[in-house]
Ligand code: HEM
């Protein structure tokens with residue numbers, strides 16, 4: 276986590292920004308005084324619901340690696356600061372999954388648990404993840420990215436079914452107590468089987484992915500307060516599933532089976548067979564989600580929306596900070612206008628979301 | 633151009649590096665003394681042929697935007713410091729084009745003209761370029777990237793044939809005299825017509841590209857001496873032609889005609905048609921070059937070679953500096969190992985090649 280430098284100053288700066296950006300006429304001085312008072316008594320302060328909501332949205336707007344920021348004002352914020360036990364936290368997360376998934380018509384949301392000590396932590400990097408099992412022969416069954424969290428779950432007594440697509444349980448930890456394990460009921464997890472409009476053999480590969488991308492490992496750093504558990508969800512950009520999760524050699528590594536299903540020439544005569552398979556896998560992902568009525572966005576549409584976001588920010592006299600390598604899509608990268616903006620400022624503004632150890 | 637900070641110190645540093653890297657036993661002190669002597673008399677110094685050769689190679693090795701650096705030791709250096717008139721310079725360039733093209737079996741080379749005042753400049757950014765003509769309706773015939781140099785050539789009396797693929801003449805300038813114009817004889821320019829193994833309609837589009845990528849606008853900054861004219865050539869990475877030159881909307885913008893030739897569904901039902909067309913165009917480029925026996929490299933092979941380069945440099949205890957957005961290919965970017973190395977150090981070491989105003 277980015278260490279907070281001066282919580283009080285950050286709190287003040289946030290209140291100033293909130294009142295100013297929203298053109299709130301009066302009350303800033305009073306709220307500042309209140310905040311400073313609480314600070315002097317408790318060493319921290321309590322956001323009201325407006326502050327929590329605006330702050331979480333602002334943190335999204337400031338996320339340099341996110342290309343989906345045009346929608347920053349649409350974030351729905353669930354205040355779960357009263358959840359105390361791991362069970363209560365888990366229940367709030369289940370509600371979040373339900374509400375965000377919305378039967379396929381996904382909605383961006385964040386659930387914010389209380390800040391402070393003892394720290395609440397969701398040990399999973401995302402709410403939904405597939406397990407990865409190290410096999411005796413050195414290969415991995417499932418998602419190689421999740422080997423560590425899978426082992427941790429197993430060491431706590433969890434046993435997966437042993438398929439490539441076992442949804443991991445949530446590991447919720449309070450302070451330095453042992454993490455508690457919660458199995459997500461399968462009916463809560465909307466998944467999409469991957470098929471290809473023109474190639475039936477691809478459906479036979481039995482690939483699928485879940486609908487809801489929901490980051491849960493990052494802390495929301497807001498006005499001098501660190502929310503160590505604040506899972507949020509957006510909507511998938513197709514390439515995240517096609518190019519990364521399923522297509523990448525370090526992940527599900529499906530380009531060889533996809534190429535075989537497509538009947539591609541994979542000899543040296545056709546050095547770009549991987550690129551062909553990659554595009555078709557990405558097409559299959561978009562097609563499958565659309566067919567099932569599950570919201571997903573292609574990288575062209577998102578690049579345009581991000582351009583609109585940047586234009587709107589400019590009108591507001593605000594600079595968009597961005598981290599180029601994350602904003603540029605991995606497919607036909609130079610078709611995105613961002614390709615030509617190699618000089619993005621990647622300084623991190625606060626409030627923001629930060630990785631945690 | 634990067635201004636030289638301290639030519640004498642840079643000269644000394646270069647000699648030290650050259651003697652040390654090449655394990656040259658004696659003679660460093662004598663050469664340093666000689667160099668310092670010449671410096672005190674003339675304010676600059678003269679590289680011998682070994683220094684020129686090693687320096688030009690080192691400058692390549694230090695080029696942060698180049699993914700072809702595994703071959704840095706293979707650079708052939710032509711010493712043309714005795715060329716005086718624009719005609720002599722042009723003749724040396726023609727020899728370079730011949731030698732580098734080598735009937736399709738391309739070889740990396742650099743021709744170095746004299747440093748110092750009055751400055752010799754090749755105003756073309758590359759030795760071979762296609763003209764771009766602004767049309768009355770606002771569109772561009774030819775390569776939009778070369779509008780300015782085309783206008784300059786025209787203002788000096790040049791008239792192109794008015795096709796999409798007119799090779800520009802070379803504009804050679806000495807000091808602030810008027811640039812002289814030299815037409816490159818067509819038989820010196822090896823070109824490759826673009827066709828696709830499986831789709832005949834692509835050949836009908838009449839696309840082509842030249843074989844020899846030869847940067848001529850950059851200065852070689854070597855040991856405190858700036859060579860303002862030092863054209864060099866390598867070999868194309870396929871994506872430079874497929875994704876950038878022909879495929880990019882800001883360049884020849886051929887994705888729509890390619891998609892039509894392929895009979896792709898370009899409706900909203902198929903949001904990735906551009907990505908399909910891009911891969912097929914890139915495949916066509918590689919296929920056409922290979923069929924004609926003209927050397928070209930695909931981005932997968934080059935990514936591997938660059939990995940080997942980095943490993944070799946590490947063995948030598950040297951850090952590879954690189955500029956991520958240029959090293960990562962625009963196609964299936966995450967299949968390149970470089971994708972995962974977002975933390976490349978992009979500091980520019982000298983000697984190196986620099987843009988000039
Ligand atoms: C609404 C639709 C959204 C879309 C289409 C979207 C898209 C993306 C994409 C494509 C990435 C890059 C992921 C990768 O390369 O692995 C990303 C990263 C990120 N997004 Fe968004 N996003 C959305 C919503 C959100 C929301 C609601 C938040 C927070 C409130 C958010 C915060 C972030 C952050 C912090 C990252 C960086 C994650 C990391 O470093 O692992 N995004 N987003």
Ligand code: HEM
Pocket residue numbers: 688691692695697698699700701703707740741742847850864865866867868869872929934958985
């Ligand atoms: C031998 C085969 C070579 C290959 C395959 C190769 C490959 C590449 C590629 C793909 C780029 C990026 C171009 C772009 O994105 O527009 C590049 C840039 C560059 N290369 Fe190489 N290269 C080769 C030889 C050379 C040589 C011989 C030199 C110099 C002696 C050189 C110096 C550079 C420089 C300075 C750049 C940056 C150009 C710019 O900023 O416009 N390369 N190279």
